[in-house]
Amino acid sequence: MSGAATEVLAIVLLGATLVVAVVRPRGISEAVVAVPAAALVVALGILPLHVAVEEARSLGPTIGFLAAVLVLAGMAERDGLFAAAGTWMAAASRGRPVALLALVFVVGSTVTAILSLDATVVLLTPVVFATAARVRLRARPHVYACTHLANSASLLLPVSNLTNLLAYRASGLSFARFGAIMALPWLAAIAVEWLLLRRFFASDLVGRGVTDGGRRVAPPIYPVAVIALTLLGFFVTSIVHIDPAFAATAGAVALVVAAVRSGKASLRDVVRAVDVPFLAFVLALGLIVGAVSYRGLGNAVDQLVPHGASLWSLLALAALAAVLANAINNLPAVLLLLPAAAAGGAGPVMAVLIGVNTGPNLTYVGSLATMLWRRTLRRHEAEPPTSEFLRLGALTVPPVLLVATLALWLSLRVVG
């Protein structure tokens, strides 16, 4: 096959993989198309076998790490961690809407940073919705804060976002150093979201709800302790040069053993929490994007990507990453940009992360996904997203990008 034909075929396979992952016709797993597509890419020699093996070897530990974090969050939910967080927020807010929003910011940012954005979106958001209803406050600002923080507050640690895990491997940074560099951008992004959301939802943050003095639920001590120790483990292992994926695995095992022994989860639940098809999808997607990069697009990206760690090139890189994340979803975007960015060191890699992590707030989920999602919704006769969410994204994403990148630039000068 000619060079152009292989490049086109690789891009077609990538497109098909992404479309199926978003639409999931008849609920099939995203891996059903991704894995054969990846196999085809290797079988046809679009990605040479030795490059594929190398790619898989570098992705392997990342996928293991991801599996451990998925289990950690899933088991913590079974132990009632998120329900307890809801009870605590209801009681501590004492019916004051701005206080509840502040608590949602604290809990949402913490859960996102430690247990990943997935946990915030899937496990925390429904709890926040129920909490607002329970204290009789309007749910809108609190739910939208959750969905925004899941993206904006996922800058801090390698475990906060799958994109970070991928970049963490590519950057060669230690876990602790990653967190140290991203602490300031993380706080900056959260602060900007707070200021803008408070203003945007001013008319929904009025009056006073009811004080929830009822059921006091004791916080589940065991999962909180395990998660805290796992977090500590991330830093300790990284200081003594052991892969922090081991700390994540240890934490996941500790929660799984307790959950299975107490009958809160069956082995089937554990297997489901590991989500093997998704892990296979990530590996396959990595190989397909690898093929697209290898067959020429990588060079094009390399020429497009601003090099250097000056403030301007960091800003340009973050903006480019945000645009790409909205065009093709952030997972393939980060896979495409990483090789070129990693050549420039930690600064450019982190700028790419700021773009791909906070950018998706612009169009809900990335425009390709948005379009497909709207179509899916119409099939179910549900309403498309309101213009309100899109306006909120247009209002918050540019300043968050700008301020977080500025904070990154400062952070790189201080932390180095």
Added chain:
Amino acid sequence: MHVMLWLAEGTWEGCVDAAAPLIPADARVSLLYVVAEDVPHAAAAAAEGLMGRWRPRPGLTEQMAAEATASGEALVAAAAELLGRADAGQVIRRGRVEREVVQAAEAADLLVAARDGDRSRLGPHSLGPATRFVVDHAPCAVLLVWPDEAPDVDSIPPPPDGGHRHPHPPRPARGEPPPPPDRR
């Protein structure tokens, strides 16, 4: 006469308190609450963006909408009690809040709504976007009430040219063009 009270979290008690003395004793009263369906949809949409990992639980959107409906029913029941009108009709609708309110108000002669905007800077922003839409499009008379104490007239800032003009200029005589509005 059919009076409809549009109730929402945060302002419903003030709305009932302000409207109670103004509702004629023989008026038919209904209490309206609208479940905002876009909020559960936004939560579900965020999960769609995860590219397949963590499949959102089936029926999650419906479950959230059901929770919101139950909470709305409780709110409306509490309002009926506060109003002391056990005979008040209780109307729960689901959809886009502002549009549902306008639709529901078709059956009413008077719609009572509470201001829910920014009270720190009175002016156009003292109405939230949904309330603004309802005021603009309501098919009946609208009674806009302050959910707490009405502000003092002194809260209006002086006009920018030094304040020597009267804050409320006299109405123009019929046929004369109205004076340009005061820019605050």
